[in-house]
Amino acid sequence: MTGSSELHYLEMYELSLLIRSAKVSPVEVTEAQLARIEKLDGELHSYALVTPERALEQARNAEQELMRGECRSPLHGIPIALKDLFHTTGIPTSAGMRIHRDFIPQEDATVVARLHEAGCVMLGKLQMTEGAFAIHHPDLPTPNNPWNAAHWAGASSSGSGVAVAAGLCYAALGTDTGGSIRFPCAANGLTGLKPTWGRVSRHGCFELAASLDHVGPMARSARDVLFLLSTIAGHDPKDPTSLPSVCLEIPGIDDSFRGLRVGVDETWLSDGVDPVVQSALQCVLTIIRDGGGTLYRVRMPDAHAVSSNWEAHCGVQTAVAHSLTYPDRAKEYGQALSRLIDVGRALSGMDYQRILLDAQRFNGELEAVFGQVDLLLAPVQPFAAPTHEHLASLALDPEMNRRLIQFTAPFNVSGHPCLSLPCGFTEAGLPIGCQFIAGKSAEAILCRVGMALQKVTDWHKRRPQHL
Template sequence: MEDELWSAEFTSLSDAIRSGRVTSLGLTELMLARIAEHDGRLHSYIAVAPEMALKSAMEADAEIAAGGWRGPLHGIPMAVKDVFYTMDIRTGFGSSMYDDFQAPYESTATARLRSAGAVMLGKLTATEGVYAGYHPSITEPVNPFGDAHWTGNSSSGSGVAVTSGLAYGTLGTDTGGSIRLPSACCGLTGIKPTWGRVSRHGVFPLAESLDHVGPMARSARDAAALLHAIAGADPSDPTAASVAVPDYMDGIDAGIGGLTIGIDRDFIIAKATPEVVASIDAVVPVLESLGARFVAVNFPETRPILYGWHTECSVEAALAHRDTFPARRSEYGERLSALLDFGHRVTAFELAEAQQARRAFNGAVAAMFAPIDLFLVPALPIAGPTLAHMATLGPDPDGILAVGPFNAPFDICGYPTITVPCGASSMGIPMAFQLAGKPFAEALLCRAAHAYQGVSDWHRRRPNL
């Protein structure tokens, strides 16, 4: 029974909690016990708050018993990436510089999680400043499917914790792939929503025009429930869209009959290894059998805008860190320092050129999407990349070109995507595909991913700890 509980999708436990067959306190004690048993090796948590979590779980049980059930997140133990302001759990942004930092307010996203009744277990390990490398004071999380393999950046602790049964769901951030990369490497379903779909108030930025907040979970249904809890307009974030939020769980079982999905096989073959190409080739007939129709499309050229991504990211990151960099340079790690130095060197001409390329790319993406409902691409160009391989990648932006050709473009245009497990590499590491949609098409993405997961079980695969 315990194995079934720790590995379950939380939406499958909601009715049991509501009826009293399972308690929030029992699930929270199970998560805390698993954290104590396994996280000394996995390093997914940077801070755990057991007393607070247990108190919240008891309060949830009492409220539910009194008929005050709030929805599918009520009483579910979760954790969030260490980039969200939380007033009762330390917030460190992946750096020792903020060891004494006290968040002055709660992030909108975590406040909405708590309002939905979620139990907060703690904060999850992230790369420094949610960029590409870990601060020297931080121990890198371990991929539970294989110690020698990459966990994905920068929401790495989030990916490790949820797949390992140390939390039932989490929130991550994505600037160049940081929800989707760890989701792919750890066998999770991750949603990078439309830019502005989720408030960024109280989320430390990497690059504000590229940053997205979204869920990482064990299934499309779980991810849909999480997204519904956090999405929507926010008076504290003027960039949060005022578009109405649908119930992403409503209609998730409707299937994908009649949908048109675009695919650019030349783009995939040019950027991905044969093993990844084969995984996508295997997904196509499954989606066709569910009623989708595939058409060939041409994805816009990515190389210029990936270089532009690095230019814009570096300048916006330098702006975000202007109070501490370069004044406290010695407290920064190597990778983030290099990005910020680059941002300080970018000229107005170079930035304008990147922005101009971005506008042209966004227009081309909109034109490509006009005749289709969804677009299929891999989540990663490499099947289960090893740490050794990642160490050989060149300095940015070449590293972005090597790892993010299927990720960063959708941060640049702000279109939503969902990452869905679809196999295992020759070394047993999860593999995944992405479906991208038009702006605010998250409900359709959840529906399509859920349809695929109804006839596959890759999303139910858990590591053997």
């Protein structure tokens, strides 16, 4: 295999077929992944911890089971990796925080346990921002975007995005509180799903903001995202906020646009959005229309309040999540996470209630829109991945920072599912991402539209050339 079809860049679905037909073995694949990590990750910094011994043991077990005809799932024997906030038995889990560097869980997170049951091979834990907020702890390395190291690799799930894009794992789990699955997918040319809030258990996951946190898959295609989602989703008695189980019939999902009603609010696609992103979104709409989908003009509810409120909304919940260590150990925190917690601790109860009322209004008005259409199309962000210098300037300007999250954070507040996927490239060769939003519990429709789009385009198949 050569070029973009090399083993390390296959989609999970493609690799699964090779493994189940005994054309490659889980041990062979895992050894190749570990060698590639050793070769490349010294510059990319996507892994917080690699676990080669455990990975090879799991690969050998998978190989033996498959040789006996015992196939646990389509993911059996496939190497993946985990954002370093999911509890893993006997393996350090620090959530990007120096304060937790010696924490070793005694129980797997529910999603980790489900991946083990499916026969996945765990390569290690992936680097992330401190506490899953905006910035990496100053004592820890920042993952480098494999398309261009001068540009942002996304927010808290950046290690997950870099590792999948660079061929250092076949998929990863991330979390999204204000865009942290969708941002790194857009920046790294990947497909990622922020499910409906509660669709995937949060038990055993370091908390940033309980009502905003979403656990979801990051992969190279919508089909792979669907495979992962069907494995990790479902009710969990250990997480009372988790939703009832819903079976996603993978073979039964139609990969066409026929009959789909896609809502379009032109102001969301154009106001303050860079022309190159606008052009990419219009291309997607043309593909949908030509493929049999129907475009409907809709008016999105005003999201200015919920995006403006997001930091305070998150900050209150983050202050609660860190109450055992902050402010007592505040000196061990980085500046960004400290500031967020301080914002939350300073907010009055009345001001927080106003934020909750704005959130309820947005949620209700958005639900009304989904009475008219199946899906909405929006940018992930108003521009392609910014340079690190541009990102630093955004952090100093509250309105510019609000613009960065204006298309992502509102759906964390409302809990609606979103699928981020590539929709083009800039002249400089950087990926551009778009997202589809659906009604609650409509992940199957999102995966369907993603599979349909990726059936007739190749944006998701392009890889960083220098790797």
